[in-house]
Amino acid sequence: MSAAVSANTGLIETEQHGLKAHSDGGDAYVPVQSRAERFTSTSVDDFEKVTGFELEWKLTPVSRIASLTEGELDGSAPATTLPEGVPGVAASWVDRSDARIGTAGAPEERASANAWSSFEKALAIDVSGEELHEYRVIRSGLGHVNRAAHTVITAAPFSQGLVILSNSGDAQLSENVEIVVGEQAQLTVVTVQEWTDESNHLASHFARVGRDARLRHIVISLGGGVVRVNPSIHLVETGADGSAFGAYFADAGQHLEQRVYIDHVAAQTKSRVKYKGALQGATARSVWVGDVLIGPHATGTDSYEENRNLVLSEGPRADSIPNLEIETGDIQGAGHASSTGRFDDEQLFYLQSRGIPEDEARRLVVRGFLAEIVAQIGSEQVESELSAAIEAELTRAQGI
Template identity: 65%
Template sequence: MTITETEPTFIPVQTRSERFSSTRVDDFDTVNGREATWRYTPVARIAALFEQGLDGSRYDVELRAAGDVTTEWVARDHELVGAAGIPEEKASANAWTTFDEALVVTVSGEAGEAVLARGGLGTANRAAHTVIHATAGSTATLVLRNTGDASLTENIEIVLDDGAQLTLVSVQEWTDDSRHVSTHFARVGRDARLKHIVVSLGGSFIRLNPAIHLAGPGAEIEAYGAYFADAGQYIEHQVYVFHDEQHQRSRVTYKGALQGASAHTVWIGDVLIGQNAVGTDSYEQNRNLVLTDGARADSVPNLEIEIGDIVGAGHASATGRFDDEQLFYLQSRGITEDEARRLVVRGFLVEIVQQIGSPELEEHLQAAIEAELTGNAAGAQSVAGEQA
């Protein structure tokens, strides 16, 4: 059959930047799990977060800050809402459609370290919207602490004005039955630098996807992630970095450990070097350590380059089990096998945790990782004992 000019043809989306986006949930079709952004995700586990009727009201937050960090609730039409990006999938659009007010966190001057904590969201299906604005020339570390129960879909916008330097740490320590779907949109201005760190430990289902737009010349992003999935837990991170101007730099490093039946992690890394991105220097990598049978790690790095004049670009991915030589070395020096395994895992993830730069938080996360390892080992022994 001859195809005429008037007949529609289907052309699949081949580049990351051409995905459909909208702030209206009704503009997205029903999610079936075959879409590019959902192809690894067990969407049935978060079906309620695609539906209408989410609670988009205010919630309690606690800000602990020594410097120039403030919070305020603003209306949906605030000038900063939508400044960093808009949704490319239905759960994100549902949050955008539903939230009543946005929480704006403003960082100015040399603000030092601040902690924004929330832990009372409850089990109702919720939507939320947060904007983090680092003003021109400001410097700060902001920690987002997530604890307690949650069934939440949300968008977090991160706006760095020219010359701003922000370290943003998002820590997920939800209860075992919690579900959390979050997109972090970031817009990084001229000569600004964002260090974005994700630590995902607690929760039944975690899907946290950073989408970083390097919008100004000389902009930089360092994106780090550490995650530990135990039996039945699902943790997903999709990282998108868009180089859109000249002389920009990006580094992406995510590392995860999995232990227990049906533990499942997904990491997808998309880097797009646009037509204006002369002198780009980019590299992304993902490493996964599978500790037991029955655990699964999916890792997909992607790189698109639309210009030839760059400094460098590359990606790497690896998933494997314990190094027997490392275990043998430690055991030969009198360390038990269980303790040797814990040492290897701690050493594997410590590279990411140490990027935070907060001794107190780093110590807490090291203890949390140790608790994951010890708790899982105890649970496995308990199950084995019951079966015997």
Template identity: 60%
Template sequence: MAEEVQTLSTDPEHPAQGTTTPVVTGTGTRPAIIGDATTGHGDVPVQTRNERFASTDVAAFPPVTGREATWKLTPIGELKALIEGGLDGSRYPVDTTATGGAQVVWVGREDERIGTAGIPEDRAAANAWSSFQEALVVRVTGEEASTATVVRTELGSAARAAHTIVDAAPFAKAVVVLDNRGTAHLAENVEILVGDGADITVVSVQDWDDDAKHVANHFAQVGRDAHLKHVVVSFGGAVVRVNPSVTLAGSGADGDLLGVYFADAAQHLESQVFLFHKADHTKGRVEYRGALQGEGAHTVWIGDVLIGPDATGTDSYEQNRNLVLTDGTRADSVPNLEIETGDIAGAGHASATGRFDDEQLFYLQARGIPEEVARRLVVRGFLSSIVQKIGVPELEERLQQAIEAELAGEAR
């Protein structure tokens, strides 16, 4: 398996050069625009990942051409209705279950939590933000473990917008599953607010029908001594793009960003991940794994980690690994790391894409296991290293079965 690994640390006597501070326009806790106040976002080169232009107004973004850094690997022609068109932002059917201190409610656009975790950095996210009428809020309180599941199966084929908030009170403990199935043509934003000392797992499952198209941006703010486990699972859909952006905002905050995906023929699965170490003594781990089979299967993973100037004592590592099962597939994997302080515990990144490990296959076959079975065991083990970290047994079992179905080429 071809592999590129780079581990970086800084010399305390020669810290990285600082960067300019972005200008914020607007009022209150929800700025309308972040970027250069005089020239917008097209004339000034972005010096660091945290300085990208951002706005809640779709009109503030120019039309997408496909030449933009954030869109150049995405089939934008298939997503035109979500990027440029009008979206239905009305309330949609949803099935929810909640236990313990979790509850699920709808709120209006005036809710003060909207916009506190982050705001859009691309036109599709801004289009969804400009279009939604109500937000679905998963509120978690109490120190006893809670669970909440949100299942969407009836979104339909019309282009629509959605906005979801996961709001965890200080010291809350919960697992929240956002389970997506059926047909959809969806652009959405998900905000995750993790209070001080909370321990929250958020799992987003994209198990769509084959014709679904889904563009999502997840924004998370993690408080002091809090922990967020964020998991992206993408198996279904024609084009699925889920971009998590997590800020470790409080001292001692901890973030685990995990992902698992399986792309079949002509399927496009994408995640652009941003982990921002803003506060001191934060810890971050990013690990995404995927498998590809079939002509035209395409996966994209871009991982950006930024260690800010105040993030002393940071410990961070990101990696992406892809297993190519057949000819005719393409896996794009781009890890990036920026460090703006000279005092860190450690930071690094890795990327690997390749075929089966011949030694593993030989080991299994030498013990009497047929080659086809051996290959399936290797793939299942490769992806299960992420699945088994979810921490929800019934969901883990369902995903294991989905992996078996993918390997067997069965319809799910």
């Protein structure tokens, strides 16, 4: 087994570690500054070609997604099934000039900028109802064309909503999803990836969470060749609350990546990040990077991030990299945890000692491990579909 685990934690109080040259190193190369200082642009031409040496791309198999980072993308509205008659939720396809576009963030890397430069129509979903309703967007027929997509989800002040992006079938897709959560609104956004093995999907989600508002963001990645979903959640007003959950199951040949960024801008903001992954098969690969930035004005914040990986066979590799930057001394809490390991033998023994055969006991443990995240979604139907999909993954996986 080559389960690689790395963790680096930068605590910034007066100056950033690494800014000063080490005494033994001469001119030290300082790779990247604070997460807040990263370059952003909506134009693909402002980014160099992706080589795979960039901090942002060095853990990604960039040759498999070159057509999405370097190639031309079809920006027409992708085949999308929208539900009808959901109270308090409206959706429409809007032009690039729409005022909602660009309100939640801007690309930090080339694939995201390529999609932004290419899309022609954006899907705008407006949540305004004060009662919770589920709005499920289905994309299942995107085909083999290299595509760009853009979605803006807006939750009006005091509204509640659950928006689910369900993805399956074939796709070669680079997309941006903007999420704006108004004052005291409570919004859950779920993106589910059940693509075919040949599909590749790069997504950047940008969220702005307003005063006393709450966003729950959930990424479930089960199917696809290279799937990279990077949520950036900016807690920009006092009392904003952001949770980022994720579950992934990587089989042989799959690369499932998620780079989570929680940006505590305002005071009294709270965040929780929990991603759990299972890996099976010698070439299964997962990447989790969790950046948390607590800015100079974000006093009284409370944050915790966690990533757990369960390695089910010989050979998979799981990278797990929490990064914590803290620019104020006055916080409630900031913690992180990361683990990557095999089955807990004591759990297996306990289940087997109750008569449950070993393979079934293993399935029960993995199912339970990922169920914690799936249970966060809040849609019975989607949860049961995903439980069945995880079950199918487990049945397919040999030897567990």
